[in-house]
Amino acid sequence: MALKIPAALWDRQYVAGLLRRYWxxxxxxxxxxxxxxxxxxxxxxxxxxxxxxxTPADFIAVATLSLRVPVRAVLHVLEPTDRNPYNRLLSQIPVGLELAAAEERHIAADGPAWNLWRSLCNVKGIGPIGAGKLLARKRPHLLPVYDLVIKEVFERPSRDLSFWSDVRRALRADDRTLVAHLEDVRGLAGIGEDIGVLRVLDTAAWLHGKDERLGRHGPTTSRP
Structure with a gap:
């Protein structure tokens, strides 16, 4: 399905303001x-x-997005046995590959990224959202962050198994107009070019969604 991007997220000044707030x-x-x-x-x-x-830093990073993984689950991933495929699957996902430039096979069902996401989902205390955030931490240019606010902002279906593919299509559409827009607002906000376009899209959508749901009360110290 097409990614439904709210009209407000095409307003460069508005989005740049959201990014400045977030960073x-x-x-x-x-x-x-x-x-x-x-x-x-x-x-x-x-x-x-x-x-x-x-690494432990990956789980601390996920905690900055207000998702704290239980210690037993952390140890399970950090101290894998032969039966735990996490690092092996991670090593099969290209580093530095951007989602707009990726082929569908890189994010397709039964590919390494999908299989790693599914394996992490099955770890008690991680679940689908935690698994997605861990993958976004390890492959920030290929795999976007996903949570309930993002799901609401982009009007995703209740059972959403095509988000990666739909974001990829949106980034590639119309000669990559969305990519150009996200790069433009990143520069306008001055947050640094090390922040990839997927995170620009995620943070703008998330903060927009929080403002829409709760009203703007100013920045908080965490991402609830």
Whole structure:
């Protein structure tokens, strides 16, 4: 299905303002939203030395998005046995590949990304949203963050198994107009080019959704 992008998210000034809020700082120097550290913590989950294995920093990064994985589940992933495929599957997902440039096979069912997501879903305490956020941490340019606010903003179906594919099609449509727009608002907001277009889309949509649902009350210290 087509990705339904709210008209407001095409307003460059509005979106740039959302991004500045999300990546802004409080008077004491702390981040206005802890999720602003998600991709930058410890240099990022896709750095060469850690790209093909999960680390404690990845679970702390997920916690910045207000999803705390139980310690037993963390240990299960960090201390895999021969029966646990997490790092093996992770190593099969290309590093640095952008979703707009990816082939459908990179995100298709029964591919490494899908199989890793499904395996992590089955770990008690991680679940579908946690699995998706872990994958977004490890492959930030290929796999987008997904949560209940994103689901609502983009009007996704109750059983949503095509989000990756639908985002890919949206990014590639009309000579990649959406990609150009996201790069433009990223520059306008001045948040840094290390923040990929998927996170620009995610954070703008998430903050827009929170404002729509709860009204704007100013930045908080976390991503609820």
């Amino acid at each position: 802004g700082l409080l008077p004491n120097g702390e981040p206005a939203y802890t999720g602003a550290r998600f991709e930058r913590l410890e240099g990022g989950g896709d750095q060469p030395e850690v790209a093909d294995r999960f």
